[in-house]
Amino acid sequence: MDSVRRLLVSLFLLWMAGPVWSAMTIEIVGGAANRIVVAIGPFGQAAAGQEDVARVLTDDLSMSGQFSIVNEPSLLVGDASTPAWGRVRRNNVDAVVVGQVTPLPDANVEVRFRLYDAVRARQMVGFSYVVPLRALRGVAHRIAEEVHLALLGSPGAYGGRITYVVKQAGRYALKVSDVDGHNVSSVLESPEPIISPAWSPDGNQIAYVSFEERRPIVYVQTLSDGKRRAVSRFRGSNSAPAWSPDGKRIVVALTRDQSSQLYQVDALGQGEPVRLMRSSSIDTEPVYSQDGRFIFFTSDRGGSPQIYRFELASGETQRITFDGSYNVSPALSRDGRWLAFVHRVEGAFRIAVMELATRQVQVLTETDYDQAPSFAANDRIILYATRVQGRGVLATVSLDGKIKQRLTQEGDLREPAWSP
């Protein structure tokens, strides 16, 4: 059963003394040719105000574009832990998920699930979790990961977080949310622009560029307590922060010597910046490889903006992109196999990927104003920003270009980054 489903996921609009949480809408635009049909049974009666695990699991798996979800309680009978196999097979279901949520003392909860191969009527995987009640949604994401891994043989990307900037009514906010748009919080709210957020490798801090002093300055902020420090506040522009894999250094682009050049600064803001290379061109947008050996960056030293690779040990630089006259904004997969970037073709700015081993390039999008690609934690999805009918939205595209999502919210969205 394969039909393109339009899935809407909304948050409740919560009015609080503090920030207003507005709804993020995520829709699938294009999906896998052959989706695995999964029937999900109810996880017991959800208590008032409690997250509905089956609902979260359904939304997660649907959003991946790889699954077709059937919520049919009558497929499952008895204590809801034994599927009605006859009825299951008649509905062309490939797999079944059943589960139960049981409250425990001290505001804890036990969640158990079992994933069955419907054809063989055999359990594939099952787990039980004991967590505080407030972590229930996270457990649902965890279950989605297990189901995805078991059925597809590769990791999903359900439990992560994203950061992005919203511009609305002339004001800017740097936000962090779950990958599905829930649990939004503000990192910074400002009357001036915010760009280039970058997650620390441990996911506890975010570096970003703020124009609150009317010129770009790089800050690092700790998410748990909101404390921040300026790590680069030199004369001219300070921008494009990128963390080293050990989290101790940040590479930035500085124009203190007239043209934009790359420097390494201490992540705690101590000591003097170390200039990485000399050129009389624009060098910017650095990004470390996961093994820490290379820094990929954008430079127009060859006459047009292209992507280069700097080897830290030898100090040598090699040009990477050659197709066309505008290739910028490098992003690397964690396994080091893929480079995503913005590629201009006939005046349109699109997301492209290069397989680094073969240097083969594929253009993945058909929109005109794509920016800021980053890889999901499973290296199979690219998150980026684009414009649809004049409005800034976020979007994802799978590495093969087939599955696409659009993430919209009130306001103009830009500058997304997927957490490690």
Added chain:
Amino acid sequence: MLRHAVMGAVLAITLVGCASKPSKEAPIENRGAAELATTPVVAPVATPVVAPPPVVANKGVAAEPAAKKAALEAGHTRPLRADEMQAKPLDAQAAPGSAKAEPVKSAVAVALVRPKARTFLFEYDSAALVAADHAILDQHAAFMKAQPKLEILVQGHADERGSREYNLALGQRRAESVKQALTLLGIPEAHIEAVSLGSEKPSVEGHDESAWKQNRRAVLIYKDE
């Protein structure tokens, strides 16, 4: 040449005419030739006894041409000498906007006017200034030199397309371009701050070349404004 010939001919004919015609002045009037030359001729009056006023009037009317003729005859007797021409030298007329008349005053007047043009536009992916930009920067430099304490801020911008970070660097390049032009004109570097706002602050919202063109700019701001 022709004009002179005609004038000569007219003069000649008049003189000839003067010579042949008997003077209308009757001997009764007792006017000599000399008097004739210098004084207007009065119309001859018929015998006093019989002249009716109308006749006098008529005669008066008729007398004008004669008076004019006599004056003409008197003036054309010979060309005037230079010393009879009441010559007076004339000063050269001041050209519009020329500072010649009071040079010192107008130079000060220019320096006190703060140049109004503050925005410089750029081609795509370029930070190059053109001749017209340099002319405006000349004016700013002159103004700043007359008030040496002035400090300025140059903000560089880029249009919305492509990478925000690359646009930030491009905006900085444009701001530096203006700063460098001014330092070459003698403005101290410490008085010019060059910053970039990249593509973050477009002056024109729009998604076509007419908007992008306006947004590829450097803006000069006097810090005391």
